[in-house]
Amino acid sequence: MGKRMKPLQMFSLILSLFLLSACAGTGASSEATTSNKDQNLVVNIGVQGKVGILPYARQHKYFEKAFEKAGVKVTWNEFASGPPHFEALASGRIDFGAVGGTPVIAGQSGNVDFKAIAVTSDGKKGNSIVIPKGSSIKELKDLKGKKIGVAKGSSAYNFLYLALDRAGLSDKDIEVIQLQPDEARPALDNGSIDAWSIWEPYTTTAVYQTGAKVLVTGEDLNINAPSFLIARTDFIEEHKDLTVLFLKTYEEVRQHFTENIDEVSKDIAKTEKIDVEIIESVLEKSDSILSPTTEEFANAHQEQADFLYSVGGIDKELETKKVIENKFVEQALKEIQGIK
Numbered sequence: 001m002g003k004r005m006k007p008l009q010m011f012s013l014i015l016s017l018f019l020l021s022a023c024a025g026t027g028a029s030s031e032a033t034t035s036n037k038d039q040n041l042v043v044n045i046g047v048q049g050k051v052g053i054l055p056y057a058r059q060h061k062y063f064e065k066a067f068e069k070a071g072v073k074v075t076w077n078e079f080a081s082g083p084p085h086f087e088a089l090a091s092g093r094i095d096f097g098a099v100g101g102t103p104v105i106a107g108q109s110g111n112v113d114f115k116a117i118a119v120t121s122d123g124k125k126g127n128s129i130v131i132p133k134g135s136s137i138k139e140l141k142d143l144k145g146k147k148i149g150v151a152k153g154s155s156a157y158n159f160l161y162l163a164l165d166r167a168g169l170s171d172k173d174i175e176v177i178q179l180q181p182d183e184a185r186p187a188l189d190n191g192s193i194d195a196w197s198i199w200e201p202y203t204t205t206a207v208y209q210t211g212a213k214v215l216v217t218g219e220d221l222n223i224n225a226p227s228f229l230i231a232r233t234d235f236i237e238e239h240k241d242l243t244v245l246f247l248k249t250y251e252e253v254r255q256h257f258t259e260n261i262d263e264v265s266k267d268i269a270k271t272e273k274i275d276v277e278i279i280e281s282v283l284e285k286s287d288s289i290l291s292p293t294t295e296e297f298a299n300a301h302q303e304q305a306d307f308l309y310s311v312g313g314i315d316k317e318l319e320t321k322k323v324i325e326n327k328f329v330e331q332a333l334k335e336i337q338g339i340k
Contacts, residue, residue, distance in 0.1 A: 046097030051201040083153035095235040100155025109314040115325040116228040123225035127159035133211035140167035146194035149184035160197035201282040224300040247332035292326035
């Protein structure tokens with residue numbers, strides 16, 4: 001790597017939130033999710049964005065239909081990015097969610113009681129640094145002295161720091177502007193920021209709608225940063241069958257996505273009032289999977305955690321495999337394939 005960056009207190013606010021939540025709420029759960037004895041069990045799912053597998057599943061009630069057969073209700077909780085999922089996990093407000101690898105690392109560092117129960121992407125195509133049309137920025141080193149928008153604690157945040165490190169830049173060479181996606185896009189358009197570190201579908205949307213350009217992607221830098229399905233530990237220990245059902249339903253939706261891109265693209269475009277070409281491009285570039293955390297994914301995730309520790313992003317070294325749990329996805333895939 002290039003020279004080591006001095007800490008920018010990347011996760012200070014986020015981690016303090018996690019630590020408070022973990023102390024107050026680890027192992028806690030809402031009344032609706034503690035027991036199924038009264039047949040009033042509710043599964044709470046976290047969701048972000050408008051284009052992915054979980055948003056599509058919510059729109060078409062895949063999980064409601066699957067869990068209804070088990071006498072269980074489903075509710076959805078919407079978040080702008082990955083980090084807020086972990087506050088909700090710690091307080092028992094959600095049972096499942098889908099996030100990038102960096103929020104998983106931050107959540108573990110903050111002692112949130114959860115498990116990463118499946119890998120949903122290798123992450124190479126997920127994150128990019130985007131520059132506005134007509135920008136003078138041509139390569140990573142040109143980011144020196146620039147304002148860069150990013151959602152702190154997100155996968156795009158770690159990607160930004162990895163990209164800077166590859167260019168030999170330090171945290172003092174740039175100005176990080178903490179912005180959620182709905183705040184960052186207008187800031188990029190009006191020139192308030194010079195670049196934006198972000199994930200799909202926001203990258204492709206900016207390119208199509210404003211002529212923005214992609215400066216660099218995770219694939220360009222060969223950064224393998226897996227994304228995960230996460231779950232509250234208490235819930236999956238008490239409801240193993242429902243955890244497997246959640247994963248089987250997710251895979252049903254994922255397979256429909258990959259096998260019917262035209263149909264799904266038109267559906268999402270109509271619902272979200274987005275040009276169908278944008279959706280098609282996003283889905284065609286998608287590398288969605290449902291997989292156990294293989295040795296390759298585990299090593300890549302550990303490398304992410306080690307990097308964050310080396311630059312002061314987290315305050316302790318982590319053994320990331322401690323939050324990895326493969327048995328549920330392995331069982332779900334066996335059942336889907338009809339293997340006993």
